[in-house]
Structures are given as C-alpha cells and as structure tokens.
Amino acid sequence: xxxxxxxxxxxxxxxxxxxxxxxxxxxxxxxxxxxxxxxxxxxxxxxxxxxxxxxxxxxxxxxxxxxxxxxxxxxxxxxxxxxxxxxxxxxxxxxxxxxxxxxxxxxxxxxxxxxxxxxxxxxxxxxxxxxxxxxxxxxxxxxxxxxxxxxxxxxxxxxxxxxxxxxxxxxxxxxxxxxxxxxxxxxxxxxxxxxxxxxxxxxxxxxxxxxxxxxxxxxxxxxxxxxxxxxxxxxxxxxxxxxxxxxxxxxxxxxxxxxxxxxxxxxxxxxxxxxxxxxxxxxxxxxxxxxxxxxxxxxxxxxxxxxxxxxxxxxxxxxxxxxxx
Amino acid sequence: xxxxxxxxxxxxxxxxxxxxxxxxxxxxxxxxxxxxxxxxxxxxxxxxxxxxxxxxxxxxxxxxxxxxxxxxxxxxxxxxxxxxxxxxxxxxxxxxxxxxxxxxxxxxxxxxxxxxxxxxxxxxxxxxxxxxxxxxxxxxxxxxxxxxxxxxxxxxxxxxxxxxxxxxxxxxxxxxxxxxxxxxxxxxxxxxxxxxxxxxxxxxxxxxxxxxxxxxxxxxxxxxxxxxxxxxxxxxxxxxxxxxxxxxxxxxxxxxxxxxxxxxxxxxxxxxxxxxxxxxxxxxxxxxxxxxxxxxx
Amino acid sequence: xxxxxxxxxxxxxxxxxxxxxxxxxxxxxxxxxxxxxxxxxxxxxxxxxxxxxxxxxxxxxxxxxxxxxxxxxxxxxxxxxxxxxxxxxxxxxxxxxxxxxxxxxxxxxxxxxxxxxxxxxxxxxxxxxxxxxxxxxxxxxxxxxxxxxxxxxxxxxxxxxxxxxxxxxxxxxxxxxxxxxxxxxxxxxxxxxxxxxxxxxxxxxxxxxxxxxxxxxxxxxxxxxxxxxxxxxxxxxxxxxxxxxxxxxxxx
Numbered sequence: 001x002x003x004x005x006x007x008x009x010x011x012x013x014x015x016x017x018x019x020x021x022x023x024x025x026x027x028x029x030x031x032x033x034x035x036x037x038x039x040x041x042x043x044x045x046x047x048x049x050x051x052x053x054x055x056x057x058x059x060x061x062x063x064x065x066x067x068x069x070x071x072x073x074x075x076x077x078x079x080x081x082x083x084x085x086x087x088x089x090x091x092x093x094x095x096x097x098x099x100x101x102x103x104x105x106x107x108x109x110x111x112x113x114x115x116x117x118x119x120x121x122x123x124x125x126x127x128x129x130x131x132x133x134x135x136x137x138x139x140x141x142x143x144x145x146x147x148x149x150x151x152x153x154x155x156x157x158x159x160x161x162x163x164x165x166x167x168x169x170x171x172x173x174x175x176x177x178x179x180x181x182x183x184x185x186x187x188x189x190x191x192x193x194x195x196x197x198x199x200x201x202x203x204x205x206x207x208x209x210x211x212x213x214x215x216x217x218x219x220x221x222x223x224x225x226x227x228x229x230x231x232x233x234x235x236x237x238x239x240x241x242x243x244x245x246x247x248x249x250x251x252x253x254x255x256x257x258x259x260x261x262x263x264x265x266x267x268x269x270x271x272x273x274x275x276x277x278x279x280x281x282x283x284x285x286x287x288x289x290x291x292x293x294x295x296x297x298x299x300x301x302x303x304x305x306x307x308x309x310x311x312x313x314x315x316x317x318x319x320x321x322x323x324x325x
Numbered sequence: 326x327x328x329x330x331x332x333x334x335x336x337x338x339x340x341x342x343x344x345x346x347x348x349x350x351x352x353x354x355x356x357x358x359x360x361x362x363x364x365x366x367x368x369x370x371x372x373x374x375x376x377x378x379x380x381x382x383x384x385x386x387x388x389x390x391x392x393x394x395x396x397x398x399x400x401x402x403x404x405x406x407x408x409x410x411x412x413x414x415x416x417x418x419x420x421x422x423x424x425x426x427x428x429x430x431x432x433x434x435x436x437x438x439x440x441x442x443x444x445x446x447x448x449x450x451x452x453x454x455x456x457x458x459x460x461x462x463x464x465x466x467x468x469x470x471x472x473x474x475x476x477x478x479x480x481x482x483x484x485x486x487x488x489x490x491x492x493x494x495x496x497x498x499x500x501x502x503x504x505x506x507x508x509x510x511x512x513x514x515x516x517x518x519x520x521x522x523x524x525x526x527x528x529x530x531x532x533x534x535x536x537x538x539x540x541x542x543x544x545x546x547x548x549x550x551x552x553x554x555x556x557x558x559x560x561x562x563x564x565x566x567x568x569x570x571x572x573x574x575x576x577x578x579x580x581x582x583x584x585x586x587x588x589x590x591x592x593x594x595x596x597x598x599x600x601x602x603x604x605x606x607x608x609x610x611x612x613x614x615x616x617x618x619x620x621x622x
Numbered sequence: 623x624x625x626x627x628x629x630x631x632x633x634x635x636x637x638x639x640x641x642x643x644x645x646x647x648x649x650x651x652x653x654x655x656x657x658x659x660x661x662x663x664x665x666x667x668x669x670x671x672x673x674x675x676x677x678x679x680x681x682x683x684x685x686x687x688x689x690x691x692x693x694x695x696x697x698x699x700x701x702x703x704x705x706x707x708x709x710x711x712x713x714x715x716x717x718x719x720x721x722x723x724x725x726x727x728x729x730x731x732x733x734x735x736x737x738x739x740x741x742x743x744x745x746x747x748x749x750x751x752x753x754x755x756x757x758x759x760x761x762x763x764x765x766x767x768x769x770x771x772x773x774x775x776x777x778x779x780x781x782x783x784x785x786x787x788x789x790x791x792x793x794x795x796x797x798x799x800x801x802x803x804x805x806x807x808x809x810x811x812x813x814x815x816x817x818x819x820x821x822x823x824x825x826x827x828x829x830x831x832x833x834x835x836x837x838x839x840x841x842x843x844x845x846x847x848x849x850x851x852x853x854x855x856x857x858x859x860x861x862x863x864x865x866x867x868x869x870x871x872x873x874x
Contacts, residue, residue, distance in 0.1 A: 003768075062427050112609050116368050116426050120563055121608055127556055128601040135594040190732045190747055191740045197729050200718040206700035207678065207710055209733040209790060248552070252434060259431060289446050295438030302432045303418045323768070 004317040005265075012267045012310055016274070020173070028166060036165035038281055039274075040237050043172045046273035047179055047230025048250070049257040050266060051223040054183055056255070057264025058192070059219045060199030062119040064251055065126025068106075069099055069224040071246030073231030075133070078145045078241040088153040088162070088236070092175070095232040096225060103224025107217045123248065130246035144242030148235045162236045172233055176270070179226050183266055186222070195219050256298045262310030271310060336589065339468055344585030346474045346543075348578045349481035353536035354558040355565070355573040356488050357529030363568030364505040364525045366426060367416060370433040372558065373551025374440035375530045378404060379537025380546040381444055384453050393458035400538045401531035408530030411436070412523040420522075437551070444548040452545035477539055488532070489570060501525055505568070556597070557581075560604045566614025576615060629692065631656045631794050631824050632708075637676055637686035646672040648848040649686070654794065654841075659816065659825040661835045664845035670828045671713060673845070674798050677826075678710040679703045691793060705733065707793035711786075713802055713828075715779045719772030723763050723782060726771050727754045730789035753789065761785040777808045784815065795819060797827045801834065813838065836860065 020039075027035045048070045055061040076098055077091040084090065106125060113121050133139050140146070153160040153171060162168040186192050194215045197205055205212050235241050244250065253276075254269075261272025276294065283290040305312050354376055361369050379400050386396045415436070419428040459476050462469040492498040504511040504521050512518045544550065561580055565572025580603065584596040591599075607614065630653035637650045647669045654660045662670050675681040677688055679700035687696045690708055698706070718726050731750040732740070739747050758764045761781050766774060771782060784800060800816065801809045813834055819825055820838075829835045835842060836856040843853040844865050852862050859865055 056427070062430065109605055109609065113612050116430065116567070117563070117608065117612065119427075119430060120368070120559055121605065124556075124560065124563075124601045124604055128598045131594070131597045135592075185743075186741070188743055189741055190729075190735070190744060190750070193725060193729050193732070193744065194740070196721060196725075197718050200720045201716065204712075204716050204718065205729075207704060207712075207716075208730040208786065209701050209704040210729075211699065211701045252438070255431065255434070256438075289442050291438055291442035292446065295435050295442065299415070299432060299435035299439065302428055302435055303415060306419065306422065306424070306428055 004321045004323055005314045008310065008314045008317045009265055009267050012265075012271060012313070016267065016271060019274075024166070024169070033165040036169045037237065038277060040165070040169045040172045040233075042274045042277035043169075043176045043270075044230050044233050044237065045254065045257065045277070046270040047176045047233075048227050048254045049261070049269035049273050050176075050180060050183060051227035051230070052251075052254045053258045053261075053263065053266055053269045054219060054223045054226065056258060057262075057266070057268075058187065058199065059195045059216060060202075061216070061220070062116075062255070063110075063122045063223070064119045064248070064255065065122035065124070066223065066227050066254055067246050067248070067250035068122075068126035068129045069103060069227035070231035070234075070250065070254075071129070071133070071241075071243075072102060073099055073228030074234040074241045074245050075139060075145070076228075077232035078148050078235035081148050081151060081235060082145065086149040086151045088151050088171075091151075091236075092229060092232050095228050099225045099228030100221055103221040103228075104217065106224070107220040111213060111216055111220060123251070126246060126251055127248065130243055130248075133246055134243040140242075142243060144240055144244075145235070146240040148239045148241075150239075151236050168237065172237070175229065175233060179229060180266060180270065183222075183226065187266070191215060191218065256294065258308075259306070260298065260301055260308055262308030262312075262314070263306070265308070265310040265314070268308050268310035272308070275309075335468065337586070339470075340585045340589060341582065342470060342474070344581045345578070346478050346481075347585065348581035349478050349485070350536055350540050351554075351557055351561055351581055352485055352574055352577040353481055353539070354533055354554060355561040355577055356485065356570065357532040358558055359562045359565070359568055359570060359573045360488075360492070360501075361526055361529040362562070363570075364501055365412075365416070365420075365429075365522055367429040367433070367526075368426070369526075369529070370430055370555075371437040371440060372433075372529070372533050373553075373555030374437045374444075375404065375408070375533040375551070376537040376540075376554060377444060377546070377548070377551035378407075378440065379534030380541040380550060381448055381537075382534070383538040383541050384448070384455050384546055387455050397535070397538055401535045404534035405527045405531040408527035409523045411530070412526035413519075416526065417519070417522070441548050441552070448546075448548075450548060452547040454545045455541050457542040473542060477543070481539065484532075484535070485574065492570060557600065560600055563614055564604050564607045566616040569614065569616040572614055572616030628656050630654055631691055632677070632826070633689040634673075634677065635687050635689070637673065637683050637688065639672060639676060639681060639684050645848050647676060647683075650845070650848075650850045651686075652843050652850060652853060654824060654826050657820075657824055658840035659820045659827055659838050660841045660843065661827045661829055661839040662843045662845060663829065663832060663835055664851070667847070668845040669848040670845055671798060672848075674710065674796055674828060678708065678796055704790055704792070707790070708796070709787045709790050709792035709794070710796035711783050711798055711800060713798040715776075715783050717771040717779065717782060717786065720770055722768050723771055723774065724754060724758065724767040726782060726786055727757050727763075727789060730786040731757070733790050757785045757789060776803060777805070780804060780808070780812070781815075784812075784819075788819070792823060794824045794826060797825060797829075799828055799830060801829065801831055809834070 048066060052063055052066050055063045073095045076095050080091045080094055110118060110122050110125065134142055150163040153162065160167050160171060162171065194210055198212055198216060202212050231245065234245065257272040257276055258269045260276065262268025279294065280290050283293055301308060307315060354372065358369055358372050361367055382400045382403060383396050386399060387393065415432060416429055419425065419432055422428050457473045459473045461472045463472055463475060492501065500516055501521055504516055504518050508518055561577045562573055564580065565576035580600050583603065584600055587599055588596055632654040635651045637647055638645065639647045650673060662673065664670050672681065676683050679698060683696065687694055690706060695703055695706065718729065728750055731753040732747065734749045734753060735747045758767055763778065763782060763785065766778060771779065774782060780800065787795065797816065801812050804812060816825060816827065817838060839856055841853060842856050842859045844851040844859055851864055852859060
C-alpha cells in the first residue's frame with residue numbers, strides 16, 4: 001500500500017481510538033448504559049461491515065448476503081449459551097470453527113459465479129437461509145431465540161460480566177480490534193497481495209503462477225468467519241436473536257456502511273458503522289424514517305464519492321504528496 | 326380412473342392456473358429487469374420499488390375516483406419520465422466508472438432504500454388493497470376462476486407479446502439490440518446511444534409499474550411488496566439468463582409452476598428455498614443461465 | 623543454422639481448435655528447439671494468437687497435444703504451466719494496473735517462495751523481494767517502482783509486461799507481439815532486449831514486424847488461415863514461393 005494511504009489509515013485508527021477513549025470516559029461519568037450498548041452494537045455491525053469490505057474492497061467480490069454468516073454466528077452462539085453452557089469461550093470458539101466450515105462449503109456455491117452473478121447468488125443464499133430460519137420452529141421461527149442467559153467471561157484475571165455495559169463494550173472492542181488486526185496483517189502478506197491482484201486483474205494471475213480460486217476461497221471463508229464471530233457477540237449484548245439478523249436489510253446495511261466509510265480501507269467500515277449508528281440514533285429521536293435519509297446519503301456517496309469518507313481522505317493525501325492515483 | 330381425473334380437475338388444474346397467473350405477473354417484472362440488464366449491464370435493485378410505485382399510484386389514483394382502465398394507462402405514463410430522469414441523472418453519473426457493475430447495483434439499491442421508506446412515509450406501513458376492477462368468476466371445466474385473474478393472464482400475455490414484438494420486430498427494438506451488442510459501433514453509426522439507454526430504462530420502469538397496477542388488486546399494497554416479489558423476479562432472470570427475454574418467459578413459467586404444484590406436497594413456506602435451490606443448481610451447471618443474453622437472439 | 627540435437631523444449635502435435643465451424647487452429651504441429659528464438663509469423667487471422675492461447679493453457683484444444691520439456695501438459699491449467707517454466711506475455715498490455723510497479727513484479731516473483739510463506743509478512747519473502755529489486759533495476763523501472771502500473775507510459779508498460787513475464791525465470795518464454803504499438807526507438811530497444819533474453823532462455827515470438835523477425839530468429843514458422851504453411855530458417859522461409867504469395871505478396 002502506498003505511503004499516503006497508509007498514513008491516512010493510521011491517522012483514522014488513532015482518531016477512532018481517541019474518540020472511543022474520550023466517549024468511554026464521558027459515558028462512565030454520565031453512567032449511561034444506553035450509550036454503551038449503542039457503541040457496542042456499532043462495533044458488532046462494524047465487524048460485519050469489515051467482512052463485507054474484505055470481499056468487496058480487497059478481492060472485488062460484492063456480497064449481498066453476508067448477513068447469512070452474521071446470523072449463523074448469532075444463532076449458534078445463542079443456542080450454545082442457552083442450551084449448553086453460558087460460556088463466552090465455548091460460544092466464540094465453536095462459532096469460529098463452525099463458520100470456517102460453513103464459509104468454506106458455501107464458497108463452492110458462491111464462487112462458481114463472478115461479478116453480478118456472485119452478488120445475486122450470495123443474496124439468494126442468504127435469503128434461503130433467512131426464510132428457512134424464519135420457518136423453523138426449533139429455532140423459534142419468526143420470534144427467534146429469547147432468554148439468553150447473562151454471560152460471565154472467565155479470564156485468568158477474574159470474571160467479566162457481559163451484563164455490565166462498559167465492560168462488554170471493552171470486550172467487544174477487543175474482539176473487533178483482533179479481527180481488524182488479523183485482516184490488516186493478512187493484507188500485508190503475499191496472500192493479501194494476491195487478493196488485491198484478483199480485484200485488479202483476475203485473468204492475469206494464472207500467468208504468474210497463481211490459481212485464483214484458492215485465494216478467493218480463503219478470503220470468502222475468512223469473511224464468513226469475521227461476520228460470524230461478530231454475530232456471536234450479538235446475543236450476549238441483546239439477550240435474544242431473531243431472523244431479522246439474516247435478512248437482506250442486515251446485509252444491505254453492511255454494504256452501505258462499507259461504501260460510506262471507504263471501500264477497501266478496512267478502517268472505513270468501522271468508522272462508517274460508528275457514524276451510521278450515531279446518525280440513526282440521533283435521527284431516531286425525531287423521526288422513525290431514518291432509512292430515507294440514510295438512503296439519500298448513500299445514493300449521494302455512490303454518485304459523488306464512491307470511495308467513501310476514508311477513501312476521499314486518502315485521495316487528498318495522495319494528491320498532496322504528489323503521488324499518482 | 327375417475328379419481329385421477331378428479332384430482333387433475335379439482336386439485337392440479339386450479340394450482341396450474343393459479344401458477345400461470347403468478348407466472349404472467351413475474352414475467353412482466355422480469356422483462357424489465359432483463360431488458361435493462363441486457364442493454365445497460367445494470368442490475369436494477371430498485372425494480373421491485375418501481376413495481377410498488379405502480380401499485381401505490383394506482384391506489385391513490387383509484388382513490389380519486391378514476392376508472393381502473395384510465396389508471397392502467399396513467400401509471401406507466403407517469404413512471405416513464407421518472408425512469409428516464411433516474412437513468413439520465415443518476416445512473417449515467419456512475420455508468421462510465423471502472424466498477425460500473427457494482428456502482429450501478431449499489432446506486433439502485435440505495436434508491437430502493439429511499440423509495441421503500443418514502444412509501445411508508447406517504448402511505449403508511451399498513452397494507453392496502455384496491456377493489457378488484459372485474460368481479461365475478463367464470464366456470465371452466467367445472468371449476469370457477471375469478472374473472473380478474475383470467476383478465477390478468479390474457480392482458481399480461483398480450484403485453485409480453487407486445488414487448489417481444491417491440492424488441493424483435495420494430496426498428497426501435499433493432500436499435501436497442503444493436504446498442505446492446507456493440508455500444509461504440511452503434512454510436513459511430515449515429516445511434517443516439519444515451520437516449521436509447523434512458524428510454525430503455527424508462528420502458529423497464531414503466532413495465533414494472535404496470536405490473537404493480539395489475540397485481541395490486543390481487544396481492545395487497547405495502548411498503549416491502551417490491552422486495553418480496555423482486556426475489557422471484559431475480560431468480561427468474563438468472564435462471565433464464567441475464568438479458569434473455571425468451572429465458573425470462575420460460576424460466577418464469579417453469580418456476581412458478583414448480584412453486585404452485587410443489588405447494589400441494591410440501592408446505593408453501595418451503596417454496597422459496599426450493600426455487601432458490603433450482604437457481605443455485607442452474608448457476609452451478611450453467612453459470613450464464615439457461616439462455617444467453619438477447620444480443621444472441 | 624544448425625538443428626539442435628537435444629530434445630525440443632516444446633512440441634505441438636496436431637493442435638486444433640474449432641469455434642463452431644471456424645477452424646481457428648487446424649492440425650498444427652511443430653517443435654521449438656532449445657535455445658535461441660523461434661518466431662511465428664502470418665497475416666492477421668492466421669491463428670497465431672489462438673495458437674499461443676493453446677500453448678499457454680488459456681484455451682483447451684479440440685484435438686492434439688502439447689508436450690513441454692518432455693511431459694504432456696495439454697490438460698494443465700495456465701498456473702501449473704507457468705510453474706513448470708512456460709511463461710507468456712500478452713499482446714494487449716495485461717498488468718495489475720491499480721497496483722504499483724513494484725507490487726506487479728513482487729507478485730510475479732512470489733512464485734519463488736514456498737507456499738507457506740504466502741501467509742507470512744511480505745518482508746519475510748526475501749527471495750522474491752531481491753528478485754523484484756533486481757528486475758526493477760535491469761528493466762530501468764526503479765524510479766517508477768511506486769507508480770501504479772496504469773500510470774506508466776506505453777513503452778514502460780510494455781517493458782513491465784516483459785519483466786513480469788520474465789520474473790519466473792522461464793525455460794520457454796512466449797512473447798505475443800512485444801513491439802505492438804511501439805515507436806521506432808522503443809522497437810529497436812525491445813529488439814536488443816529480446817536478443818539478450820534469448821541468451822538465457824528459449825524464446826517463442828509472435829511478431830508482425832517481419833524485418834524484426836527475420837533479423838532475430840533462428841527458426842520461423844509461417845501460419846495462414848489456421849494452418850502451418852511452412853517452417854525453416856529465415857532464409858528458407860523467405861525463399862519459399864507459397865510464403866511469398868501468402869505473406870510477402872505485397873513486398874518487392
């Protein structure tokens with residue numbers, strides 16, 4: 001990655017971290033639980049957006065059904081917490097393993113197709129899953145699963161109570177930061193280079209010795225795991241899961257988040273998620289029609305600045321540094 | 326033997342006819358989608374919302390005591406310029422971008438979000454249902470069919486034939502197909518490609534709106550009606566092959582029959598997964614659908 | 623020129639591919655001897671590029687076989703062919719245009735490293751990194767290393783294209799019209815470059831510029847309408863009456 005882009009991304013990371021720290025202290029002083037729950041939710045959906053960005057911004061695959069894996073993680077986590085044991089480690093560990101399998105297997109279907117077909121088939125896959133969950137009584141059908149017990153996370157330093165909003169916010173922050181760090185690390189490996197190359201010119205790769213299906217499958221599986229682990233946190237926050245988590249609106253919102261924040265920047269989606277969650281909650285205080293405004297903002301971004309907020313900042317920095325774009 | 330005929334007559338026949346009327350409706354939706362894709366390479370994610378626009382407009386216009394037949398003409402006339410403007414002033418703005426496929430998809434997706442919430446804002450979230458313009462039922466082979474459904478099938482079939490005729494038998498259709506086949510060549514031959522794009526998009530939008538008017542009396546009118554229906558339309562278009570008119574018609578008839586006949590044996594809630602399953606299978610073995618684009622005839 | 627005694631690096635036998643009724647390549651057989659430059663010439667539509675696609679694995683033949691370095695590679699996909707030492711360049715510049723020049727080369731050099739290292743930081747892939755810097759240097763692209771490939775001049779892009787193709791140190795290099803769209807000066811440079819390449823590796827060249835071909839090649843294969851018309855040394859080919867008629871007909 002070029003220098004200017006790296007600098008902007010680093011700066012965005014610092015800004016986000018600083019803002020989080022300030023808001024955390026403010027929230028603690030105000031003793032406002034609602035605020036922490038909102039921030040936690042923004043991180044969880046930020047994780048889903050991160051998965052979408054890995055596919056769209058890095059590999060060039062538009063997934064319109066990432067909610068499938070998010071919802072899968074949420075449901076598996078909810079079932080384990082409720083039916084087996086209220087253990088954070090069991091739930092996240094099992095979701096990680098199960099989503100790797102599910103992601104890998106579904107990649108065989110999704111990656112049969114390219115371009116818009118890929119978008120539509122991921123859309124279809126998620127829709128089938130959503131309808132299936134919606135109609136399965138064992139999964140609570142349209143009501144979902146409620147009554148998920150409060151989880152106390154066992155650590156060597158004592159238990160962390162997820163019912164404590166600031167504590168669970170920090171836990172979520174840790175998990176999402178880990179996912180972000182892992183993805184960022186992978187982008188700095190040759191595998192990350194191949195992913196970028198798939199987006200840039202997939203047809204050329206075989207002629208420098210790389211099959212493209214394998215790396216695409218790896219990215220797809222990884223994106224499924226990121227979405228699923230983010231989803232696994234959801235029932236711990238809300239105490240329930242419902243089929244809406246798998247709906248197209250969830251997948252679609254993740255795409256909106258990515259495009260608004262900055263496609264292919266990884267930090268952009270997290271930034272976008274914080275922004276959109278905040279916006280929704282602010283607009284929500286005076287109208288329930290926040291989707292109109294968010295839709296209009298989204299259309300404006302796609303038409304005027306398809307690189308998103310962080311993308312624009314990178315573009316400017318590059319221009320200032322005299323780099324070619 | 327009589328038992329067989331009875332089951333054919335009283336169980337299968339109504340399902341088949343029912344499936345046919347849904348099939349015709351789906352074709353009307355799918356035609357617009359597939360023509361827009363065939364010419365512009367644009368996956369129109371807001372197509373379902375244009376269908377809903379047609380339905381909502383018909384509710385409002387019928388509320389003004391206009392006759393159904395007038396509304397049937399008025400709605401496409403209102404939606405056509407709307408479609409034209411959207412293509413010209415929104416889609417064209419991202420059309421020449423390197424990521425055109427993705428950006429136009431995102432753009433129309435954003436439009437869908439706005440429209441859906443706008444319907445909720447203007448008309449409320451509760452379902453509405455205009456009065457059926459033709460009441461009564463006709464006996465056919467010992468079974469009664471609602472006359473409006475029969476009208477829908479007849480009128481819909483005429484429309485489909487009309488679209489086919491326009492695309493394949495008129496100079497305007499020839500221009501559209503030529504532009505789809507080779508944009509630059511057509512432009513150099515003096516075809517006003519930009520106008521053709523906008524007009525074709527508008528045509529598809531008007532068609533979706535027309536389907537909305539026709540179906541509003543059968544299904545209710547509600548904000549997410551487009552989203553619920555577009556899934557089936559997309560499936561049809563993918564199975565038939567993006568851009569293929571013939572493929573859309575055949576796939577729509579096959580899939581809606583599959584849906585309605587299978588609902589005799591399995592719970593109808595599984596009909597969507599069944600249809601998607603077929604789509605996935607088709608894509609796995611024929612990634613470009615059953616038929617190629619309409620460039621190939 | 624002498625016929626090399628060793629086994630050929632590449633042998634095409636009875637290669638055919640049909641698109642519907644069109645026989646784009648029709649029963650073409652030839653050997654590429656080890657070392658030196660073998661060229662394929664022929665008028666437009668003779669099937670040269672299609673033949674290249676068959677050799678490099680972009681297309682599967684309807685009939686016939688390709689043997690490379692003693693093994694049958696007819697069924698191998700392009701990536702596996704490259705890993706055996708068969709690399710190709712493209713007539714229309716085919717690079718990772720959004721990625722910097724250095725990254726284009728680094729990706730092409732990654733081939734050297736064990737697969738596990740795909741998951742380790744780029745900096746740990748020292749062999750690929752060294753080879754990348756070496757190529758940047760020898761192709762005079764060092765100053766442009768951080769520039770996206772898409773922002774290079776046409777001549778630079780053509781050079782990068784060859785550098786990328788060469789990154790894997792192939793045993794056989796398929797060059798598809800490397801001078802396409804080049805200025806006179808650039809063409810002369812490229813001619814020198816190809817001659818230099820042929821000292822280390824075998825080159826199979828498709829070229830439009832007949833003078834360049836005749837000056838460079840050890841062997842020339844002439845194609846017309848999907849078939850092989852003749853082959854031989856440049857002198858033999860020039861003297862061939864059929865070739866005169868089919869190809870040099872308009873030349874004095």
